Amino acid sequence: MESTRYHKLLAEVESTEMVLNMGPQHPSTHGVLRLELITDGEIVKEVIPHVGYLHRCFEKHAENLTYQQTIPFVDRLDYLASMNSSHAWVMGAERMLGIDGDIPKRIEYIRVLVSELNRIGSHLIALGTYGIDIGAFTPFLWCFRDREHIMNMLEWASGSRMLYNYIWVGGLFYDLPVGFEERCKEFIDYFKPKMAELNELLTGNEIFISRTANVGVLPLTTAINYGCSGPMLRGSGLKWDLRRVDEYSAYPELEFDIPVGKGEMGTIGDCWDRFKVRIDEIEQSVHIISQCLSRLQSDLKRTQDFDPRARLPKKIIPKAQDFYMRAENPKGELGFYFVTDGKSEIPKRVKARGPSFCNLSVISEISRGILIADLIAIIGSVDIVLGELDR
Amino acid sequence: MTFEEIKSLLIEKFGADVIVGEETTGRQPALIIKPEAIADVCLELRDNEKTWFDFLASLSGVDYGVEEDIFGVVYHLASIPYKTSLTLKVRKYHDRSREELPSFPTVSEVWKTADWHEREAYDLVGIRFENHPDLRRILLPDDWEGYPLRKDYKAQEYYNGIKVD
Numbered sequence: 266m267e268s269t270r271y272h273k274l275l276a277e278v279e280s281t282e283m284v285l286n287m288g289p290q291h292p293s294t295h296g297v298l299r300l301e302l303i304t305d306g307e308i309v310k311e312v313i314p315h316v317g318y319l320h321r322c323f324e325k326h327a328e329n330l331t332y333q334q335t336i337p338f339v340d341r342l343d344y345l346a347s348m349n350s351s352h353a354w355v356m357g358a359e360r361m362l363g364i365d366g367d368i369p370k371r372i373e374y375i376r377v378l379v380s381e382l383n384r385i386g387s388h389l390i391a392l393g394t395y396g397i398d399i400g401a402f403t404p405f406l407w408c409f410r411d412r413e414h415i416m417n418m419l420e421w422a423s424g425s426r427m428l429y430n431y432i433w434v435g436g437l438f439y440d441l442p443v444g445f446e447e448r449c450k451e452f453i454d455y456f457k458p459k460m461a462e463l464n465e466l467l468t469g470n471e472i473f474i475s476r477t478a479n480v481g482v483l484p485l486t487t488a489i490n491y492g493c494s495g496p497m498l499r500g501s502g503l504k505w506d507l508r509r510v511d512e513y514s515a516y517p518e519l520e521f522d523i524p525v526g527k528g529e530m531g532t533i534g535d536c537w538d539r540f541k542v543r544i545d546e547i548e549q550s551v552h553i554i555s556q557c558l559s560r561l562q563s564d565l566k567r568t569q570d571f572d573p574r575a576r577l578p579k580k581i582i583p584k585a586q587d588f589y590m591r592a593e594n595p596k597g598e599l600g601f602y603f604v605t606d607g608k609s610e611i612p613k614r615v616k617a618r619g620p621s622f623c624n625l626s627v628i629s630e631i632s633r634g635i636l637i638a639d640l641i642a643i644i645g646s647v648d649i650v651l652g653e654l655d656r
Numbered sequence: 657m658t659f660e661e662i663k664s665l666l667i668e669k670f671g672a673d674v675i676v677g678e679e680t681t682g683r684q685p686a687l688i689i690k691p692e693a694i695a696d697v698c699l700e701l702r703d704n705e706k707t708w709f710d711f712l713a714s715l716s717g718v719d720y721g722v723e724e725d726i727f728g729v730v731y732h733l734a735s736i737p738y739k740t741s742l743t744l745k746v747r748k749y750h751d752r753s754r755e756e757l758p759s760f761p762t763v764s765e766v767w768k769t770a771d772w773h774e775r776e777a778y779d780l781v782g783i784r785f786e787n788h789p790d791l792r793r794i795l796l797p798d799d800w801e802g803y804p805l806r807k808d809y810k811a812q813e814y815y816n817g818i819k820v821d
Contacts (some may be wrong), residue, residue, distance in 0.1 A: 270790040317795035323781065325804050353795050360683065489736065492769030503736070510739055586682035589732045589743065591713060600714050602730065614805070616716035618732075626772045655795060 269506050278303055282310060288346050293398050293641045297624075300640075307636050310375075311452065312629045319655040329613035331414030332358040332434055332581045335615075340428040342599075343653040345390055347385035348419070348651075349594045351432045356432045356513060357601045359582035362574070368435070369594060371565040372573055375441055376432055378449070378557040379419060381550040385413040385456075387595035388543045388550075391648040395540060396467055399476045399644035404467045411459055414452050421445065434581055437573035440600055446562050447603060453555055460547060465622030467606040468544055479490055480529030481631050481643035485534065491630065492623035495597025496546065500526040500539035507593035521549040536646035543648070546595075582610055596620040596648060619653040657706055659685045661744060666706070669700055671688055679745075686730075686743035694731075694746050695761040701733065701742070702766055709733040709742060712767035715778030719806045727758040727783055752808065759784035779806040 268566075278284060288299040297318035303311040323342060332630035339354040340347035347539075359365040392410030398526025416426050422444055431438045452623045467473055483493070485501040498505055506523045508516045524545030527537030585607030591600040604614040624647050631642055657665070659680075670693060673738040689697050701709045713732040720726040722795035728747035734740070739764055757778075762785040764770040774785045775794040782803030785791060795798065801812045809821050 270791055271792060317793075317797075320795045322804065328805075357667050421769070490768045493711055494765065501689075505736060587679070587684065587686065587730070587743070588682065589684060589741075598713065600732070602714055602716050602732065604718060614761075616714065620713040620742065622772065623769055626768070 271313060281305060290533050298651055307641055309632055309635050309637055312632045314625060314628060317655050318499050319651045322656040323537050323617055324615055331610040336428050340430055343594060343650045343651060344427055345596045345650055346387040347429050350378045350599060350611055352380050353590060353592035354601055355432050355434050357588060357603060357614060358581060361588050362434060372437055372558055374557050374565055375437060377515045378554060381553045382415050384595045385547050386412045387519040388547050389403050391543055395645040398641050399473060404463060407463060410490050411456060418448060433577060435577040440567060440571060440573050450558055453551055474530050474537060477642055479535050480639050481536045481646060482532045483534040483631050487630060489628040493627055494620050496539050496542040497624045500542045501534035502526050506593055507598060519553050521553050536642050539646045580610060594620055597624060617656055621649040621654040625654060662707060666697060671718050684743050686745050688745045691746040691748055691760050695763050698763045698766045708737050709735045712769040714775035715770050717781035717783045719781055723809050725751060729760055757782050757787055759786040761786050762788040764788055782806060
């Protein structure tokens, strides 16, 4: 085992170079991530990521629990976007059962509504903490202030602030509370000018641009070869969004654009492009939410007898098969691979493919020969969540 | 390209024995490939302009249970230009002896995604990937004993003096 690339790299460190540990307790690594740097002065020669500090045996747990019981664990994968993760998991189970066509339209629209709200919340964290990494403190407070409204609304719907367990196989935990649509509309009206303010403060800021433009350029072919997805891949200029490619849930009926990096401030695929893609995606999510709201307030209006638990299957026993379900999370492609035997309520094997896992693996490729300060900018632009990376 | 066309393309290129079997009952059909040929098959599928599977979505190591003692790796390929997907599988009998792990050729040269995913499969299922450049544990500590996602796994009682529950 001593002949691995890692051991070779460490054996070849020269006397003028220094091995430096960044993390696991370091605010700019966004969680318990350890990066081993081989540095020559301020220049980074090599980055070796060490992950696994937050490993909570998700796949092992999923082999011992039913599909419904696993949803809380799925919520804890990407804890900033629990709705999106459980949406993907639930769709996987429904497709294996073959009931994905029977889900009432109102339920599909509520699922998309809460997922998109959660997507905005997740992107707000990415943008706010990115500002802090670069040295801008105010946007962080603004982003958290606005995210608080989203948290309050989702808490109102599900009873929990971050880990919702709201989307269930075959339905929902509860219908939206009375008045949710109106409250959500108010939030949208409040939020639109706030985004313009954020853009003025951060996106077009000269210092911010000089710290991020032309830094950490990720060429498209590299991004694809490393399995990058989500804003990482779109930041490199490719229109690839699973909401459009797979057309799942209510997305085929909704209108939205797929923002891509254009290299406006520097090169296509630099840190600023990835940041801008997230800013634009928030705008698109707001657009999706307003469409959902107008449908939920008109033809899909709540009725007295509407029961979101009416179609919950009594027992979830899919027939023996393999199934890979993928969906677009805020961070990228979240995939669940199920192996079932057709006899039990418990899957034989579950594999979670986290977007952060692949997105982070490209970091040593794009960080050779840069300054240590730029490495901070690159890690922030990847937007990792360790909960889903380590599973 | 449809599933059947991909199948005949592979047979034409590598001969009929490259495909050991196929699973077409589920919603996602899968091809079972001869283990020794998997790296070449993947390279062909990536570079052939009729298929262009340039994106490896996921790679999973699977232990198919103690009755059969079969280990496998499942590859989920996606083609960005054609918006298609394909599932490939390799599998092998292995008697679960500790000295030697079940081993398959690495595809990390074809897709860099596989680098970390194969490390994960090695870490959790105990599958070795021949010629992998950096086969170390990734999620668990380097001195962990055993492979937790194996069906016969028993956790060690103590890890560095800490009781394992």
